[in-house]
Amino acid sequence: xxxxxxxxxxxxxxxxxxxxxxxxxxxxxxxxxxxxxxxxxxxxxxxxxxxxxxxxxxxxxxxxxxxxxxxxxxxxxxxxxxxxxxxxxxxxxxxxxxxxxxxxxxxxxxxxxxxxxxxxx
Amino acid sequence: xxxxxxxxxxxxxxxxxxxxxxxxxxxxxxxxxxxxxxxxxxxxxxxxxxxxxxxxxxxxxxxxxxxxxxxxxxxxxxxxxxxxxxxxxxxxxxxxxxxxxxxxxxxxxxxxxxxxxxxxxxxxxxxxxxxxxxxxxxxxxxx
Numbered sequence: 001x002x003x004x005x006x007x008x009x010x011x012x013x014x015x016x017x018x019x020x021x022x023x024x025x026x027x028x029x030x031x032x033x034x035x036x037x038x039x040x041x042x043x044x045x046x047x048x049x050x051x052x053x054x055x056x057x058x059x060x061x062x063x064x065x066x067x068x069x070x071x072x073x074x075x076x077x078x079x080x081x082x083x084x085x086x087x088x089x090x091x092x093x094x095x096x097x098x099x100x101x102x103x104x105x106x107x108x109x110x111x112x113x114x115x116x117x118x119x120x121x
Numbered sequence: 122x123x124x125x126x127x128x129x130x131x132x133x134x135x136x137x138x139x140x141x142x143x144x145x146x147x148x149x150x151x152x153x154x155x156x157x158x159x160x161x162x163x164x165x166x167x168x169x170x171x172x173x174x175x176x177x178x179x180x181x182x183x184x185x186x187x188x189x190x191x192x193x194x195x196x197x198x199x200x201x202x203x204x205x206x207x208x209x210x211x212x213x214x215x216x217x218x219x220x221x222x223x224x225x226x227x228x229x230x231x232x233x234x235x236x237x238x239x240x241x242x243x244x245x246x247x248x249x250x251x252x253x254x255x256x257x258x259x260x261x262x263x264x
Contacts, residue, residue, distance in 0.1 A: 003143050022142075022143055022146075024139070024143070024146075024175065025175040025178070025179060026139035026143070055146075055167070055168060055171075057172060057175065058172060058238055059175065085161065086160070086164035086165075086168075089161070089164070090168060090238065093237075093238065093241050093242070094234055094237065094238065
């Protein structure tokens with residue numbers, strides 16, 4: 001199995017990015033490229049749905065951090081949902097739960113994201 | 122500690138390439154669980170090892186793929202020790218400056234979080250040099 005595969009769903013008002021596997025220094029470029037592609041296409045409302053994410057290292061957190069300014073400057077946001085306990089722990093330990101809104105379910109996160117439709121194509 | 126592991130040590134030597142991170146972190150996680158750490162603690166060890174090996178590959182060796190990283194797991198009474206050896210540019214304890222998470226949240230930036238994760242997820246992290254080799258030692262206590 002590949003270390004990381006990424007599915008992207010473009011909805012009306014938000015895009016859902018579903019990483020499956022591990023985001024670490026080896027796979028982070030793939031994750032970064034998926035985010036960059038969405039942003040370059042004008043999709044600024046991004047949900048990271050993480051139920052199949054086994055873990056994310058600081059390299060992956062840096063990739064999210066690297067895009068958040070552009071996204072928010074364009075009226076969008078990056079939100080997170082369906083985090084496994086171990087992945088939530090990493091986000092929480094580093095204070096990322098204060099920087100990003102985290103939801104238990106995809107529907108709730110999409111509701112929050114789509115409340116600010118201006119950030120999406 | 123699960124009977125049969127006390128005093129044992131295992132050694133893995135990998136090329137300094139990030140493609141081997143998954144192999145190393147899986148080993149660390151399984152070893153942690155074998156000696157009695159629960160899922161959550163084992164995941165913490167696994168992440169700390171990922172961060173430490175990544176630092177060695179990217180910073181100590183400056184992404185030179187032709188070097189090696191030696192990972193040794195030692196099962197010592199009451200704790201799991203992870204020793205990482207390399208011959209690149211090593212850190213010393215007095216060079217370590219951990220970012221303040223609260224400050225990070227106020228002024229986000231890319232990078233600088235690996236050492237913080239290592240120190241938060243392990244009970245002890247220290248760096249030293251011996252015989253032209255650098256070592257990062259991380260200890261997780263059981264129970």
